[in-house]
Amino acid sequence: MAAKAAGADVIIAQGLEAGGHRGSFNTEDMSRSLVGLFALLPAVVDAVKVPVVATGGVADARGVAAALLLGASAVQIGTGLLRTPEAKIASPWADAIGTSLPEDTVPTRAFSGRLGRSIRTAYTEAADKGPIPAPYPIQRNITKAMRTSATDIDRMQAWAGQSAGLTRAEPAAELITDLWSTAKELLNS
Numbered sequence: 001m002a003a004k005a006a007g008a009d010v011i012i013a014q015g016l017e018a019g020g021h022r023g024s025f026n027t028e029d030m031s032r033s034l035v036g037l038f039a040l041l042p043a044v045v046d047a048v049k050v051p052v053v054a055t056g057g058v059a060d061a062r063g064v065a066a067a068l069l070l071g072a073s074a075v076q077i078g079t080g081l082l083r084t085p086e087a088k089i090a091s092p093w094a095d096a097i098g099t100s101l102p103e104d105t106v107p108t109r110a111f112s113g114r115l116g117r118s119i120r121t122a123y124t125e126a127a128d129k130g131p132i133p134a135p136y137p138i139q140r141n142i143t144k145a146m147r148t149s150a151t152d153i154d155r156m157q158a159w160a161g162q163s164a165g166l167t168r169a170e171p172a173a174e175l176i177t178d179l180w181s182t183a184k185e186l187l188n189s
């Protein structure tokens with residue numbers, strides 16, 4: 001509603017499933033106000049007249065079709081493109097994405113001080129039991145040496161969403177063309 005009041009032409013509805021950092025109006029309450037895309041999307045679509053873009057946990061044609069059926073005008077894919085050669089991410093990160101189950105990712109402030117969803121690693125697990133992370137961007141600077149020199153998954157900032165396991169290691173153009181044609185078949189069947 002704040003985006004609508006500010007005159008947004010398009011609104012992106014980002015579910016809690018999403019990989020990486022997240023947009024949030026209230027940074028204090030961020031981790032307690034996470035909503036799944038299946039609940040968030042129809043609520044936003046019903047509340048506004050501008051086009052709504054669905055994002056968070058969509059990584060295959062079924063997800064694209066479901067989001068369009070729930071009222072989205074478009075779908076935004078993040079994690080689902082990370083294993084494409086164009087993304088050029090480190091291979092331990094790409095491999096971990098390909099084998100992740102939905103419960104293998106966690107929202108954490110441990111890398112930057114801001115909430116983001118990453119692969120569950122030895123670092124995120126240890127940080128969960130340790131002191132509260134410093135605010136952004138201090139925590140980001142504290143972890144910089146570890147992140148930038150990382151060669152194994154336990155030191156990497158391995159952002160990924162809950163549908164990581166659905167991602168495919170294919171050129172981006174092929175992947176998107178196939179997602180869209182299969183989604184259209186699903187919607188017309």
Ligand SMILES: Cc1cc2nc3c(=O)[nH]c(=O)nc-3n(C[C@H](O)[C@H](O)[C@H](O)COP(=O)(O)O)c2cc1C
Nearest residue numbers: 018019020021022023055056057077078079159161
């Ligand atoms: C590597 C990576 C970095 C991201 N960084 C940001 C960011 O800085 N700010 C933000 O609002 N969203 C960020 N996102 C979230 C995406 O904009 C998008 O909402 C998300 O990837 C969608 O969910 P999915 O990863 O399940 O497809 C990032 C996502 C990834 C995968």
